[in-house]
Amino acid sequence: MLKTTHAAAQRPRAGRWLAAAAGLALGLSAALPARAQDTIKIGILHSLSGTMAISETTLKDVMLMLIDEQNKKGGLLGKKLEAVVVDPASNWPLFAEKARELISKDKVAVVFGCWTSVSRKSVLPVFKELNNILFYPVQYEGEESERNVFYTGAAPNQQAIPAVDYLMKEEKVKRWVLEGTDYVYPRTTNKILEAYLKLKGVKDEDMMINYTPFGFSDWQTEVSKIKTFGSSGKKTAVVSTINGDANVPFYKELGNQGIKATDIPVVAFSVGEEELAGLDTKPLVGHLAAWNYFESIKTPANEKFIKQWHAFTNDPKRTTNDPMEAHYIGFHLWVKAVEKVKSTDPDKVIDALPGIETPNLTGGIAKVLPNHHITKPVFIGEIRADGQFNVVYPDNPKKAPLVPGDAWSDYLPGSKDLEADWVTLKCGNYNTVTKKCLGSSS
Structure with missing residues (x-):
């Protein structure tokens, strides 16, 4: 069949x-x-x-x-x-x-x-x-x-937020590049991350946010900006919401410009084993990805x-x-x-x-x-030379705590009072303050 x-x-x-x-x-x-x-x-x-x-x-x-x-x-x-x-x-x-x-x-x-x-x-x-x-x-x-x-x-609380927490704690990151493809997922995720970073005391001058189109390939200028932004003396990281085949030239350009994970680590949310399969990953060793599964586990x-x-x-x-x-x-x-x-x-x-x-x-x-x-579960993995990942968080992947997915972010003013419940409330965006379902939930 x-x-x-x-x-x-x-x-x-x-x-x-x-x-x-x-x-x-x-x-x-x-x-x-x-x-x-x-x-x-x-x-x-x-x-x-x-x-x-x-x-x-x-x-x-x-x-x-x-x-x-x-x-x-x-x-x-x-x-x-x-x-x-x-x-x-x-x-x-x-x-x-x-x-x-x-x-x-x-x-x-x-x-x-x-x-x-x-x-x-x-x-x-x-x-x-x-x-x-x-x-x-x-x-x-x-x-x-x-x-x-x-x-x-x-959801963001099962990937993006834990990734930022990891970089703050383990890599002592102080400056942030939010680099994404220009559509709803990167823009909304970065809006959440920007609010979360500010809550953690990060100032506007220590954040750089940039978007490029789907299929973008001319990364030389953009990667140069990242390199310059990361040269201030404060530990800098890139949070990447780049999607699709634009990742191939992006990672190649990181290698071309000698941006190593020890200098400016990149944590990606849309790059996994499949995307790395066609790349020379040796220059990318140590860069990170946040996922809920890795083949190497x-x-x-x-x-x-x-x-x-x-x-x-x-x-x-x-x-x-x-x-x-x-x-x-x-x-x-x-x-x-x-x-x-x-x-x-x-x-x-x-x-x-x-x-x-x-x-x-x-x-x-x-x-x-x-x-x-x-x-x-939430995992942070480091890219290996063979295109696989070494899990660096948590210490024992097999015993990773299970995180319930949040439909609405706690860090956006318009979302923090909303609850989704299709069992009891029969609503995707119930406002816990007004006690009303707002109707269309997206």
């Missing part, structure tokens, strides 16, 4: 990095024809071409692996699962069109997809109007809780997952990463909810998901919270 797309998972790494152009042709149809009543259709909404294909193609592939595995177990509710893959091509309005097509035309029971927040924002009205379910697997800026969305990536569950991934892709060098684990978690949560209510009806599944738990890959438990976020 998945034969036509399994080949897409076997592409050479270089092809994925350059443009993932082949992903469009290979990923348009994910399954051999089957009668709708005999299958449960699952939508996969990830860019297989354009600037975000560098990150999203592997998420399509892992979903195919998870669906294939579930089918080998006998499917779900006595039916086979059928993947329906579309390519929104890093085109944000096209995400909404493809989501509508998946739900209205293909009659999918659930959708796993999106990477950027602008793509997620694009599809939200569609999921609300047509009452379907989106599992969103990527770290994001928070400030949102939708009934039809389950956020399996990190050794647990029986993770070793099994990696082995399964290598077998499925027929590539022993193919890496795993955090958003892949988020899809792994989300898929298993959805399966458990469907089994619990013995139905794929969105309303029943949405109501069943809060409280459901499933093991993550690093030794903890992911639990769906009333705000539709999940519990996650």
